[in-house]
Amino acid sequence: MGYTRSLLTFLFAAAPLAVAFAQNADAPAAAETPAAAPAPAEAAAPAVAVPATAAVCAACHNMDGNSILPEYPKLAGHHPEYLLKQLRDFKPVGDKPPVRDNAIMLGMIAALSDEDMVELSNYFAAQTPTIGEAKPETLELGKNIWQGGIPAKGVPACAGCHGANGSGMPTQYPRLSGQHPEYVVAQIQAFQTGTRKNDLNGVMQDIAQRLTPAEMQAVANAIAGLH
Ligand code: HEC
Numbered sequence: 001m002g003y004t005r006s007l008l009t010f011l012f013a014a015a016p017l018a019v020a021f022a023q024n025a026d027a028p029a030a031a032e033t034p035a036a037a038p039a040p041a042e043a044a045a046p047a048v049a050v051p052a053t054a055a056v057c058a059a060c061h062n063m064d065g066n067s068i069l070p071e072y073p074k075l076a077g078h079h080p081e082y083l084l085k086q087l088r089d090f091k092p093v094g095d096k097p098p099v100r101d102n103a104i105m106l107g108m109i110a111a112l113s114d115e116d117m118v119e120l121s122n123y124f125a126a127q128t129p130t131i132g133e134a135k136p137e138t139l140e141l142g143k144n145i146w147q148g149g150i151p152a153k154g155v156p157a158c159a160g161c162h163g164a165n166g167s168g169m170p171t172q173y174p175r176l177s178g179q180h181p182e183y184v185v186a187q188i189q190a191f192q193t194g195t196r197k198n199d200l201n202g203v204m205q206d207i208a209q210r211l212t213p214a215e216m217q218a219v220a221n222a223i224a225g226l227h
């Protein structure tokens, strides 16, 4: 316990140096929060030709991969390998239901070849992601879960796999930074109920079992402004 406590203290103390959580303007700390700006590495992403098939996707995900409606995930800046895995996972193999079962995306990928999927993944991955804003109310709880997990319940720190600033780790661990909170909560719920079961070794299904609805909301809120 003493070790865990001092480790967590270290994590909390060290984190603000490298990580920022953008907040709403009415948040007390807003004055010292710099405007959200893309990290240099992201801004320097090489231009990728727009695939003809991307026009269909733009209806929900936007041409630059930063969807406006919160139920549609942002695709911009994801690792291309992650996007490609998701597109393949939406497709049923034989008579088995797809490992990521979603009626809308099932319709979208039905006519795509694997080559189309590779092109689309590379294109959306190369777009510059936007960052949202966290609401101040539950930000502290959300940040704590992100950076330190919930040791008493065996919930590991999200940062351990998704990266301190949420930019993910290629190729398995997706970017979460700036993702719409409504979408993030919906995915954690889907992992909890087993509607989504395409995570390696069931790692997200296991974590989702241990989170209450309030904890899911809080961590999703923190993720919205994380960069
Ligand atoms: C009618 C709206 C709509 C259109 C058009 C659409 N999508 Fe989606 N997309 C969704 C929804 C909704 C989800 C979330 C599915 C879920 O909840 O599992 C999603 C999820 C995804 C994901 C997974 C993202 C993640 O973070 O895991 C990828 C990748 C994706 N879409 C790519 C595409 C591509 C490529 C196209 C064009 C061929 C496309 N989508 C067209 C609605 C749409």
Ligand code: HEC
Binding pocket: 073, 085, 145, 146, 155, 156, 157, 158, 159, 160, 161, 162, 172, 173, 174, 175, 176, 184, 185, 187, 188, 198, 199, 200, 203, 204, 207, 219
């Ligand atoms: C041990 C590693 C690990 C930890 C710790 C972890 N995740 Fe994940 N997470 C994953 C993997 C792997 C995936 C991608 C699964 C796939 O391939 O579709 C994922 C996917 C997700 C997704 C779906 C992303 C999308 O674009 O659809 C969300 C949301 C998520 N994680 C939230 C969290 C939160 C919140 C925490 C902390 C409470 C957390 N994760 C901790 C490994 C981890």
